Amino acid sequence: MTDAQPHENPAQDARISARVASISESMTLSIDAKAKELKALGRPVIVFGAGEPDFPTPDYIVDAAAEACREPRNHRYTPSGGLPELRAAIAEKTRRDSGYAVEAADVLVTNGGKQAIYEAFATILNPGDEVIVPAPYWTTYPESISLGGGVPVVVTADETSGYRVSVAQLEAARTERTKALLFVSPSNPTGAVYTREQVEEIGRWAVEHDIWVITDEIYEHLVYGDAESVSMPVLVPELRDKCIIVNGVAKTYAMTGWRVGWIIAPRDVIKAATNLQSHATSNVANVSQAAALAAVSGDLSAVAAMRAAFDRRRGTIVRMLNEIDGVVCPTPEGAFYAYPSVKGLLGKEIRGKRPQTSQELAQLILEECEVATIPGEAFGTPGYLRMSYALSDDDLVEGVERMQKLLSEAQD
Structure with missing residues (x-):
């Protein structure tokens, strides 16, 4: 031809x-x-x-970044998984803010929350694995699942339930191919926050059926009135070995443009996701990591x-x-x-x-x-x-x- x-x-x-x-x-x-x-x-x-x-972005964070620009070590490659001092600080921040005890080795620093979400799904999904996705959902979730080889299975809630799905809905969507549940509270786009009882009930359902939970906690500090943001593996410790937490500095510290997020997960997942990141992007920009270190190490004023x-x-x-x-x-x-x-x-x-x-x-x-x-x-x-x-x-x-x-x- x-x-x-x-x-x-x-x-x-x-x-x-x-x-x-x-x-x-x-x-x-x-x-x-x-x-x-x-x-x-x-x-x-x-x-x-x-x-x-x-x-x-608060001044003390910007000042830390400016100082980091003048530090020659930040002009070079650093570990793909994140600066050791930042990973340790994220672990400490997690214990402080949610009561979830993790160590630096349980943390992978990513280029924003979007990379964290993609890598979480890419690391655990095989072709055809199903992920239950409550809707309304943030636009990136189903795309990341599909890129990771998975199949998003949408479960819809509306204003009559406060945009919160029930365990009965999740169970109706579960099949033999269900690998994971995406859980987000507080929610983008609805602002819905699940109660402590609802979070625990969903977590125990996931444990009962041996389902992974990827939980996005990026809005953890933006709750109002009597609502509270609770971390699912804190309420359901048995979930720890099949839970991946996604978080970052973007919303809490007004740092959307700095592009620093992270994954907290079992260490085999962290190792595999770090390998993926080492070929995709390598380390997050060191100046942004220095800014994130100042952010998570500071107070919440x-x-x-x-x-x-x-x-x-x-x-x-x-x-x-x-x-x-x-x-x-x-x-x-x-x-x-x-x-x-x-x-x-x-x-x-x-x-x-x-x-x-x-x-x-x-x-x-x-x-x-x-x-x-x-x-x-x-x-x-x-x-x-x-x-x-x-x-x-x-x-x-x-x-x-x-x-x-x-x-x-x-x-x-």
Whole structure:
């Protein structure tokens, strides 16, 4: 066959592998980028999109990074699994904050929480293994499972249960191929927080059926009112040998751009994931690791100030959204997101258009009142919007007021 002749199998001509071609773009980052592009053009867009605190990284952390820049050892490669002193500090921070006793050898430092999530799944999954994923879910979870060779099995909760799945739902989804459960509390995108009793019940169900649990604790310090963030292996010690904790500095210390996360897991998992990382990215940037070391070794006064601001904004956004006919917004107990149902607005006429999906409604809101939200399609549950309240009080009020004015025009 000459170069000019077509292949007999058209699939062989595909330039992109099926594995990578199946990955969808992150809708949250895509919409955030579009909103920022409009703002750069001078448009007064208010963004309820990306999940990052609107506060600067605390000064003492930035100072530690600046000092690290001048240290020659940080100009070189360091261990792929993380700086020994950072791994030890993460272990100590974990004991301090959640009561879970681990050692430095149980920790792998990663390039942000996303790499931690991918490596956790890639390390334990074989092709065809199923992972139960409660929805609404963060967009990256099912993609990471698929990249790791697994199959996400979605179990959906809605506002009637506070966006919390039950053990009965998990059991109904379990099959002989179920390898793991993804568990997230506090939740992105809903802000749901499971009670201590619910966390323990789910953990004991996982132990009973010999199922791995990957638990994302990135929002552990952002809980409000009587809600509490509890670590599943603390409540269910028998789970320890089949539990992987994912965490990082991004949300607690306003360090999304520094890209430092970690995995806490049984040591055979840590060793295997470290081997993977040694070929994928090697060590996390040393300056970022130095900043993370200062963060996890310090007190929690910075997050306390952020949490107070988020709590105030939480009350404002929930009240204002629930004033819109056709919108139902439960009160989130953690993280910094509201997740209102907009199903009551779908199909209604708004400025000459009839949005049939939350994605179409979000597009209409962006075009008509220059407010960026993330539609529920990104999180596996159409009919909702995710709205981060990690923005200034004034912008929050202005943005929701624009939505109130627009959506008040909805008619049958």
